[in-house]
Each structure stands twice: as structure tokens, then as C-alpha cells.
Amino acid sequence: MTLSFPNINPIIFSFDFFGFELSLRYYSLSYIVGIIIAWKIILEISKREILWPKNFNRLNPKDVEDLIFHLAVGIVLGGRLGYVLFYQPAVIFYDPIFIFQVWKGGMSFHGGFLGVVAAGILFGYKRKIPILILGDVIATASPPGIFLGRLANFINGELWGKPTSAFTGIIFPNREAQECPIDWLTICTRHPTQLYEALFEGLVLGLLLLFFLFKMRGLFYPGRTISLFLIFYGTSRFCIEYFRQADAHFISDSNPHGQIITFYHSMAEFGGLTMGQILCIPMIIFGIFLFKYSKNLR
Numbered sequence: 001m002t003l004s005f006p007n008i009n010p011i012i013f014s015f016d017f018f019g020f021e022l023s024l025r026y027y028s029l030s031y032i033v034g035i036i037i038a039w040k041i042i043l044e045i046s047k048r049e050i051l052w053p054k055n056f057n058r059l060n061p062k063d064v065e066d067l068i069f070h071l072a073v074g075i076v077l078g079g080r081l082g083y084v085l086f087y088q089p090a091v092i093f094y095d096p097i098f099i100f101q102v103w104k105g106g107m108s109f110h111g112g113f114l115g116v117v118a119a120g121i122l123f124g125y126k127r128k129i130p131i132l133i134l135g136d137v138i139a140t141a142s143p144p145g146i147f148l149g150r151l152a153n154f155i156n157g158e159l160w161g162k163p164t165s166a167f168t169g170i171i172f173p174n175r176e177a178q179e180c181p182i183d184w185l186t187i188c189t190r191h192p193t194q195l196y197e198a199l200f201e202g203l204v205l206g207l208l209l210l211f212f213l214f215k216m217r218g219l220f221y222p223g224r225t226i227s228l229f230l231i232f233y234g235t236s237r238f239c240i241e242y243f244r245q246a247d248a249h250f251i252s253d254s255n256p257h258g259q260i261i262t263f264y265h266s267m268a269e270f271g272g273l274t275m276g277q278i279l280c281i282p283m284i285i286f287g288i289f290l291f292k293y294s295k296n297l298r
Helices: 026-047 061-087 096-100 109-127 131-141 143-156 193-215 224-240 275-293
Strands: 011-017 020-025
Touching: 020 026, 026 061, 026 131, 026 143, 061 096, 061 109, 061 275, 109 131, 109 275, 131 193, 131 224, 143 193, 193 224, 224 275
Parallel strands: none
Antiparallel strands: 011 020
């Protein structure tokens, strides 16, 4: 028994406008809805004075829209630049215009994360809001966007996983996804790693952070909500990377798993680290550091 890929058109609608095709895709919609949900969460946090430590400047509800604008710019710029620098750095030299061609695809979570960090620091400095507390608020509002983004990746039929005979395996329609090893005896089914990430990095992490901030007054432990985000996301992504197909430009006959760092035989599935895993390691380390040194202000 195998699971077939759902027949969902990635384009919600499109129309011709004076010779230009304008369309709305699920991937674009995931960004829009994710930002709207983040805005609602941050607005709700800003209104609840009981959640904020005393003697600290708190986020004014009137400033939430300005914060969301900063974050949206950080996500797009950081995500695009991160993808180019982390995954295709050579393109800077032979096709620099590709950096600005966002319609051709290519966004990095880790780049978008760094963009959000930069935007949050800039906004917190201007509004004189403690950076760690503001970061805790932003971290709590981030998982819904991750959840929707991974669902959109699934609808696009991209970022699929390695071949598997497990019951979760799905037949992806892409020609590249149907190219299993020559010794594969059954239909080529692959791990739906987009859904794995949506579940753990989006849904589970989101519920954990909402519970910690609203029920356990997480803002009274500046930096701890961020630390939970970093540790949980980093660990989940690190583990799921073992099931995820590496980007094609990292794969070769001598490096079939697309590992950037190899500890022993390059043909071994667990013999090295992918780019995604390498980028997760500092997240986990910094998250542990923050968790250890975050203080209770109550």
C-alpha cells in the first residue's frame, strides 16, 4: 500500500495583465497568512500587561504593525540572501542577478531567522524594549509561519525526503523524485519530510511556546522562550535532515547523501553532516547557553 501525492495545483489562481501573468501561489499565501497570524499573536501578547515584567518597557499595541513590517522585510531579505550564501554561493560570481529573482524559488529558513533577529534587534533598540524579551515574543509567534511554509513546500512537491519503504512513504510526481537507486525493488516512495517539519517545527513547537509564554509567564524569564525555540527547532531539523533529500548540487557519485562534512566513508548515510545540520548546531548550542543563563525576574 502506497500513498499518492495529492493533486493540488500550487497556483491558486492566475490571470493575464497586459501581457504579464499574475498569480497567487500557496507558497506566497503561506507567507502572508503566517505573518498575519504572527501579528495577531504579538498583538495579543502586547495587550496583556500581566505577561510583562514590571520596570521594563513593554511593546505598545500601536507599534505592533511597525514591528511586523520590520520582521517581514527581515524574513524576505534574510531568507533569500541566506539561500544564496548557504546553498549556492557560487551564483554570486557567475549570475548575481539570481539573488533578486525570488520568483525562481529559493528561501533559507536559517537566513530568514537571521533576518528576523536583525530586524528584532533594530526595532528593540529604537523602541528601547529589552532585546531578549522582544525576542521571546517574536519566537512565540514564528511557528505558525513555519507550519504553513512547510505545507506549501509539500503542495509544491519540493524538498521531499529520501526513498523509504515505510508506511509514510509518498509517491511524489517529480521526475527527480521517482529516480530511486537501481537496486530499489518497489515503487519509488519517499519520506514526506515537509510534513515531518510542519508537525514538529511548526505545530508541536508552536503549542509548546504558546503554553510557556501564556501559562508559565515566559516573559519573566528573558531569553528562555528563544532558547526553547532554538533547541527544539534545531534538534528537530537536525534529526529530520537524515530523512531529507539533500539539494541536487550537493550530491555526487562519491557523495550520494549531499554531506558537507564527512566523518568517515562518504557513502554512509550517517557518516557526515548536511548543510542544514551544520546550520542547526550553533542554534542548539546558543539555545542551551540562553536556557542556562536566563534569569527569573519575578
